[in-house]
Amino acid sequence: MKKLIVPFVFMCVLIIGACSNSTKDQAAGDANKEVESGTITYQSENGPIEVPAQPKRVVVLTGNAGDLISLGINIVGVDEWSKSSPLFKDQLEDVATVSDEDLEKIIELKPDLIIGGSDNNNINRMKKIAPTVTYTYNKVDYLTQHLEIGKLVNKEKEAQDWIDDFKNRATAVGNKIKEKVGENSTVTVMESYDKEIGILGNSWGRGTEVLYQAMGLKMPEKVQEMTSKEGYYMISTEVLPDYVEDYLVVSKYNDQDNSYQETELFKEMPAVKNDHVIEVDGNAFMFNDSITLDYQLKHFEEQFLK
Known part of the structure; x- marks a missing residue:
């Protein structure tokens, strides 16, 4: 009897493993199809939203311009506070200054992604211009926010690499x-x-x-x-x-x-x-x-x- 139990259990493990791998393969396949179609699904704080897999023209109305610049994302419109930072002067020199009230100006910029704050005006109207993702300031910590930006623009690994490196450097300097x-x-x-x-x-x-x-x-x-x-x-x-x-x-x-x-x-x-x-x-x-x-x-x- 014991000899029969062992093969039976082994077969169950194989079947379960195969099902698990099949599910993973299907999920990976779905993700690859999304990227190939030019979009990914980002899990925003307001639910899933379809965004460009490789955004080319981003309007950012929050304080995250530096995150996007460091990840190599092209910005076509930015808020006035970000534009005033001397750290972004060269990268944003030719970028238009816009606000959540400048809808016509934003339309002219032809963005494929808009990033705003949850307290911005005209969010629903901006959603009609391009996929619009909003963040609530301090809802997550500052490093998680960078990671979320990385996920949004399909550069999660690059964002995580910077986070790991920054934490190590900051700990060393702090000590x-x-x-x-x-x-x-x-x-x-x-x-x-x-x-x-x-x-x-x-x-x-x-x-x-x-x-x-x-x-x-x-x-x-x-x-x-x-x-x-x-x-x-x-x-x-x-x-x-x-x-x-x-x-x-x-x-x-x-x-x-x-x-x-x-x-x-x-x-x-x-x-x-x-x-x-x-x-x-x-x-x-x-x-x-x-x-x-x-x-x-x-x-x-x-x-x-x-």
């Missing part, structure tokens, strides 16, 4: 910085807007993802508490010292009022007196795409370890 400044040293990131100051959390661009997530540096407890809900917190210049301890990163715009830096209140902060202030170009540091993240990592490495 060097913590060894120099101390494991418990804190960093505050801020921007000035007219007469107010924005204190930024751990996922609001401006280098916050690199500092806090990738390199593992700490933020003051008060900053963590006040930014935990919205991702940022607006304060008056008078209370800035309450949010700054060891190091301060100032995301700076030349067209903003930066006179607070000339006040005694600012100059007397320990971070300022100890020359622990790192000023960065707000336009260059705004986003958290792959090109910007690489730039931020290199800048922080130079500034903290100089």
Whole structure:
């Protein structure tokens, strides 16, 4: 009886394996047929959508222009904030500046893919122009967002390769910085807007993802508490010292009022007196795409370890 059971089980395994392989082969075949037909199905946050397998003319209305550039995707229309980044100046020099209100201009660009934010206007109307995929800011972490862009434009492997490399580089730099400044040293990131100051959390661009997530540096407890809900917190210049301890990163715009830096209140902060202030170009540091993240990592490495 036992001798009969063994062959029977073996046959079942073979049958199940064959069925499994058949299912995999069919799925692979379906995927290949999609690519051959010029489209793939992307699983967006709003459900599956058919998009070009090799998009040639992309309009991007989010902060993901750098992700697309690094993956070799041609952009024909871009939002004004991305256009203002000096990191993309050469690549976007001849690219049209558009918004979610410029439907006629977008039509003229003849896009085969539109990438927008979930809060954009006219999304349904844009869908009539070209396949339109939207993302909700901070719904996924910054590295997953890059991977999603890679999946969307059929370059998932390239996106994952960059992610793996970036994580390794950032961990190494973070360890060097913590060894120099101390494991418990804190960093505050801020921007000035007219007469107010924005204190930024751990996922609001401006280098916050690199500092806090990738390199593992700490933020003051008060900053963590006040930014935990919205991702940022607006304060008056008078209370800035309450949010700054060891190091301060100032995301700076030349067209903003930066006179607070000339006040005694600012100059007397320990971070300022100890020359622990790192000023960065707000336009260059705004986003958290792959090109910007690489730039931020290199800048922080130079500034903290100089």
